[in-house]
Amino acid sequence: MRFSTRDVSRVEETWKRYVPSAVLRDVDPRRFRFEWNSADLGGVGLVRYDLAAQVHSTAEPHEQFLACRVAGSDVRLHSDRTDLDPTRPWMTDGPRVDAHWDAGARVTALVFDRAKLEQRARQISGDDLLSLHVTDLSASSSPAGLAWERTVAYLERSLDDLAADDVILRGELARHASIVTLATFATTLRGRQRRTAQTTPAPATVRRALAFIAENAHRPITVDHIAEAAHISTRGLQYAFRRALDRSPAECLRQARLDGAHRELRSGAAGTVAAVARRWGFSHPSRFAAAYREAFGVPPSVTASANRG
Template identity: 55%
Template sequence: MLSTLRFESKDVTRVEETWKQFVPSAVLQNVDPQRFRFEWRSAELADMSVVEYALAADIRSVVEPEDQLLVCRVESEHVELGSGHVDIDGSRPWLTEGRQVWGRWEDDAKVRALIFDRVAAQTLARRMSGNDAYRVRITGLAPTGRSAAEQWERSFAYLSASFAQAGPEDELILAGLRRHALWVTLTSFETGFREALEGAVQLRPATTTLRRAIDFIDENAHHPITIDDIASAVHMSTRGLQYAFRRSLDTTPADQLRRARLDGAHRELLHGRAETVGQVARRWGFAHPSRFAAAYRLAYGVAPSATLRRGRDD
């Protein structure tokens, strides 16, 4: 279930209490209440959250997340970040799974964060990597390089905008966003995830396995499944499944799932019982109506609105 929150406040206590709902260890220290101004926006699923807030204050903040993965970016003209006596580059995001991180800044700051329940993230990471022995191990707070930091920033902007547009009923879309958020986090930092991916390829999948995978997709496309769920259902690694589809069918499991969902939307439009094209698109996991319309026209030769009109006339 998706829960969203947005507010502005000058009440330091309320702000700290709200932040603690997401990161229980969070503490705001040395706050000047005369200068304090706060804007908050968040989206929360059962096991992950997307948080953005803007602060106007001279402040010191401390986080030491327990049972969480926290990746954060503090954007401010005058910011100091560190963990113990180790400095953190304030121009890039940082990741912690329990190590205390402190921040100190003056004037205005914008904070962006992804927060994952550690147990749920571990489970999903194993499914994505196809390695049941994989453990999320963070060997450094900093991203692997400049390009990785920039990729995380771009992905956060995409996730923030997508969560803002999503509703609780958009289960298929939310499942994809959750997977993307964890994937980009684990691949942007030293977590051992890339190594787990590289060792997970199954080179000689049986044709029957592909048939089972396609059957699973067709039967479950209306549920919030991902390619990791498909791989798990046929007892393969995600990388192995991708290799199998590419080698035997010259496609990917993601494309196969997308086609199955497009077909489901087509059938629903054809029956003429849909409210609007946009609602049908979102129900089948297509967050962008224009992209859905383009894909639909390519697949069926007509606009989805034409199919809906035809269904209503029949």
């Protein structure tokens, strides 16, 4: 889709189709000029637009990963009270990012469906339990950021030559975009890549146990309960998990509870961080905070404050 306009409301409406939380603020309508180009690869949206105006833009994606580069002579980027390097692309899976510019800017973005990018990360790591989260918003290095920008430019050129029914090629481009993005930004994938990868699908016993954990992590279950649900002895369950996943059932249960607390904090649920931690089985706030930061890259208080209006 391509178009040019001076209508601010149309721009914001179009941007929201890709990132529903996107908002354009403080726009000077006298200087406003907008050039838009976008394409859908299936689970990955590619967006490029030029805005000639003084603008304050915000985004805090839900169930998405937004990888973005805002290029301009006077761009300022900010998230969670931290300034971001405006010369590098950034990625967020929830924390709000604010961008300001006065003289105009070019915005280039890849918008990923959370479930699909997480599935790609699981395929790369061989970890069926990987919960994908961004641990550092800025690209890991300037060369990595430049490589990501070149990839997006290549995708845009390639899409110009594709017919609407070139489903296979679009799928390959989406795969390429996912892999390069995961290589560019720091996520929980990097820690999992240091583990021994699975070489075969998890056995049925392990899959039953994982399903039970996913459905009951918010309840006071133990490893014995998990083993009983999987129809195996506790010792046998320990062995099966270690062999299939290189993790213990207790580690998987702990991660599922951290993920649950993370979702609740991101939703802006009422209550303190300590109350959320208790609901998910963490009785020691300091231990919960340390485990949460290790898993998601930020303290739980940052996630909570960023998602409460």
